[in-house]
Amino acid sequence: MIRLVLAIALGRLAGRLSRLLGRGGSAIPGLVAAKICPTVIDRLVANLPDGVVVVTGTNGKTTTTKLLVTALEAAGTRVITNPTGSNLERGVATVLIERATMRGRSRGDIAVFEVDEAALRTLAPRVRPRLVVVTNLARDQLDRYGELDTTAGHIASALLHAGSSLLNADDPKVAALADGSSSFFGAVADIRHLMPPDDALYSNTGARDPSISPAVEVTTFDPLGDGGQVVGLATQTGSVTVRLAVPGVYNAYNAAAALGAAMALGVGAEAAAAAFEQMTPPFGRGQVIEFQGRRVVVLLVKNPSGLNQAVRLLGAVHPRSQVLIAINDEHADGRDVSWLWDARVEELAGTGHRFGASGTRAADMALRLKYAGIDAWHDADLERAVERAVADAGPGDTVYVVPTYTAMLRLLGTLLPGVPRHEVWA
Amino acid sequence: MSDLRIVHLYAAHMNIYGDAGNVICLRRRLEWRGIGVEVERVEVGEPLDFAAADIVVAGGGEDRAQMEVAADLVGRSAAIHEAVRDGVVFLTICGTYQLFGRRFVTVGGHELPGIGVFAAETLGGTRRMIGNVVVQAPWGRLVGFENHSGRTVLDAGQGSLGRVVRGHGNDGDSGEEGAVTANCFGSYLHGSVLPKNPHFADELIRRALRRRHGDHIALDPLDDYLELKAADVAADRP
Numbered sequence: 001m002i003r004l005v006l007a008i009a010l011g012r013l014a015g016r017l018s019r020l021l022g023r024g025g026s027a028i029p030g031l032v033a034a035k036i037c038p039t040v041i042d043r044l045v046a047n048l049p050d051g052v053v054v055v056t057g058t059n060g061k062t063t064t065t066k067l068l069v070t071a072l073e074a075a076g077t078r079v080i081t082n083p084t085g086s087n088l089e090r091g092v093a094t095v096l097i098e099r100a101t102m103r104g105r106s107r108g109d110i111a112v113f114e115v116d117e118a119a120l121r122t123l124a125p126r127v128r129p130r131l132v133v134v135t136n137l138a139r140d141q142l143d144r145y146g147e148l149d150t151t152a153g154h155i156a157s158a159l160l161h162a163g164s165s166l167l168n169a170d171d172p173k174v175a176a177l178a179d180g181s182s183s184f185f186g187a188v189a190d191i192r193h194l195m196p197p198d199d200a201l202y203s204n205t206g207a208r209d210p211s212i213s214p215a216v217e218v219t220t221f222d223p224l225g226d227g228g229q230v231v232g233l234a235t236q237t238g239s240v241t242v243r244l245a246v247p248g249v250y251n252a253y254n255a256a257a258a259l260g261a262a263m264a265l266g267v268g269a270e271a272a273a274a275a276f277e278q279m280t281p282p283f284g285r286g287q288v289i290e291f292q293g294r295r296v297v298v299l300l301v302k303n304p305s306g307l308n309q310a311v312r313l314l315g316a317v318h319p320r321s322q323v324l325i326a327i328n329d330e331h332a333d334g335r336d337v338s339w340l341w342d343a344r345v346e347e348l349a350g351t352g353h354r355f356g357a358s359g360t361r362a363a364d365m366a367l368r369l370k371y372a373g374i375d376a377w378h379d380a381d382l383e384r385a386v387e388r389a390v391a392d393a394g395p396g397d398t399v400y401v402v403p404t405y406t407a408m409l410r411l412l413g414t415l416l417p418g419v420p421r422h423e424v425w426a
Numbered sequence: 427m428s429d430l431r432i433v434h435l436y437a438a439h440m441n442i443y444g445d446a447g448n449v450i451c452l453r454r455r456l457e458w459r460g461i462g463v464e465v466e467r468v469e470v471g472e473p474l475d476f477a478a479a480d481i482v483v484a485g486g487g488e489d490r491a492q493m494e495v496a497a498d499l500v501g502r503s504a505a506i507h508e509a510v511r512d513g514v515v516f517l518t519i520c521g522t523y524q525l526f527g528r529r530f531v532t533v534g535g536h537e538l539p540g541i542g543v544f545a546a547e548t549l550g551g552t553r554r555m556i557g558n559v560v561v562q563a564p565w566g567r568l569v570g571f572e573n574h575s576g577r578t579v580l581d582a583g584q585g586s587l588g589r590v591v592r593g594h595g596n597d598g599d600s601g602e603e604g605a606v607t608a609n610c611f612g613s614y615l616h617g618s619v620l621p622k623n624p625h626f627a628d629e630l631i632r633r634a635l636r637r638r639h640g641d642h643i644a645l646d647p648l649d650d651y652l653e654l655k656a657a658d659v660a661a662d663r664p
Binding site: 142148335340342361362 | 443556664
């Protein structure tokens, strides 16, 4: 008990000092607290009356988590959740001690954590989640994560410590994780083929196991002019229509996952759908930013399947838009940019958009576009490149910015000057 | 000029490191010069007449996929040896390169049979060799990205692709990268390797045309400013 109290007090103090020094405060408190009390996470989640829900997978974790949290909060539940970008063990520890009383009680009913696929293996036995949501599994930064089979293995071992799981029926590597306690989300066949699983990149594998009957299925999605969309979701108790602020079929899948999770936690489908409409997009996930009289849409990409989703989205928006693709190769992005060649960049050739490339690997991206038959300008300097893309767009036009992770963080300062990072992420 | 036939071998199995970019690169550089090109994909178990191919390209994959490919390659061994003798151009990267050696012994002691086009063996290691690589080859500098734990050791007399200037190369010790036998090339370089190394791509094209037409064929020069700039940037990145 004394160790726990000390861990909370000193962890918070460390966070305050770190913020005073102008550094982020999302990792330090958790690291300090875990040093003092190694079981700080286990003990703080143990007194959450409604337990822990974990969202994991390669793409869509952040948006799915945010949708689910919005629905739970609208239902009057006090939710503890981690901000994006701190989805490792220390990030979870940090938010838990920040939301604890000094005597070591958690001030919340339930925790919903977005957790990195690799971090889940060690975190799962400690938080014993009642529900694990797996969005999808795609190759991601092989120099950091290693092979996809390894990642699938991490999640499979984590599920042994979970009460139940909610799995993507249309991603064979995710669906293969099923056991007796699993339920599923997915999309009807017409929509499913718009989001081929990673295995189908060069082959035709990936048809859904016909014995699976998903709890929630995307039945329709219609883009709206403002960057959002209307999504139809069928559940076993009836259908709902959701107006989402974020675009793309992949976000329709995220909504299906979040609805399935909310319903499994006792929120009604209608109430959850209504709450989803209140969700503001997390930074970089399709959020529309007013910037110098233009509308800037930021679409984070981390891997070939994410880039394929952006490609598909860009194929459906107003033609002749300005598009800036910003590829960094910092550690957090993955040093290897080979994946650019695995995405279907060729599909952009018919869009009529004007393309620019930026980031540390601006030349690589421009080269990828060149071999896709697209003439693009390039400028490694992110700020200058954004200025150029915006200047080339007409007043009121939409500019699409497609950055990797660290490029996105840099753009935050340019596009939303003066807005503290944690406010954008919250 | 008559078409060149490119075969993309094991696109579905050996597909995780962007090596498909090598096929995209060859196709474009032929098209830009007005040379007809046909690309055929051949997967595990599918028939292939190597004699009718001009350039065969294969990449790296996950461990499980590599095991299936190893079994498939053994069945094609005689045909591949015949094709290599006949001067067919091969570009094998990472996992396929390893299997073009005599054998690959994994960390766990499991042995994957190779087909022995290269006089080389690969031993699985515990240390992964990851990062940007710069290699000096006979036709100039090559820049790529390596990510492997297998250490490939060439027999004395087996020619390499080039000397490592930066990075690990075949085994992290010998200073050698890749292997070359006749027109068959093996390398650990992803990136993909050809787009950023247009002189390497053109060398493969030149050899394929020479085999097809018997004499030396000059390739029209292309504007490679962007290709070489991307290589310069990669060579200096951590």
